């Protein structure tokens with residue numbers, strides 16, 4: 117576990133510089149030096165008046181397994197949304213009308229985000245989870 | 259060897275771009291890059307597209323969302339219910355934009371910008387970024403402008 121700064125929230129008040137025992141918060145990039153951060157210390161997290169610092173985990177708990185029937189239906193929805201994304205991309209690439217180009221480009225991106233949400237809720241949310249490990253193994257063996 | 263489900267196989271670019279975003283949030287940038295490459299590797303362009311066909315598919319999706327909703331309700335899967343609530347609203351907006359384009363043509367977007375909520379996919383046609391996403395309540399910082 118190590119501390120990380122949300123740079124858009126940091127007001128450079130510098131309280132984190134005073135409390136950090138290793139100087140990890142004092143860097144020229146503005147980001148905290150994770151290699152010097154003490155696992156689980158969190159002094160800077162509590163000291164920051166702007167709530168700009170959070171802890172990044174190294175390990176994540178295994179999510180609850182998804183019901184197979186719902187997961188499969190979410191993947192059907194995912195592939196349908198993705199097919200529409202590709203159709204929108206084809207229109208955006210071939211059209212000369214600026215309005216249609218812009219609209220289909222927006223649809224393309226919007227459809228990808230909604231398709232990703234379906235995949236996420238079908239069980240592919242966390243990179244470190246069992247469904248993702250199983251998928252990677254399947255791909256490697258095929 | 260287990261044969262991969264068709265719907266998973268077709269969706270690999272989406273599964274991987276989602277894992278790319280998740281890895282970025284975890285600040286695992288090597289892993290993010292790896293998933294990004296896999297997402298591109300499995301992507302195949304569609305040959306062509308048609309607005310009316312997209313619209314018909316959206317209508318079908320909206321009705322299948324209702325079926326999944328009752329199943330997820332029985333299982334108490336709040337994650338799926340949340341995804342369907344956002345996804346249903348966004349699908350309705352996608353469909354209405356297509357309808358409006360089909361009736362108004364190029365006049366629809368004239369003098370207007372399109373903004374996209376990166377959290378839920380909500381599309382906003384207007385002159386300024388919304389203060390809050392009406393679908394998922396993400397702040398204006400999650401919006402990006404589409405195109406130039």
Ligand code: SF4
Pocket residue numbers: 121125126127128129130131132133163164165166167168169
């Ligand atoms: S205490 Fe918080 S606001 Fe101040 S410099 Fe550190 S991260 Fe930024």
Ligand code: SF4
Pocket residue numbers: 118119135136137138139140141148152153154156157158159160161
């Ligand atoms: S968690 Fe502790 S060691 Fe790590 S940056 Fe913050 S104050 Fe320094």
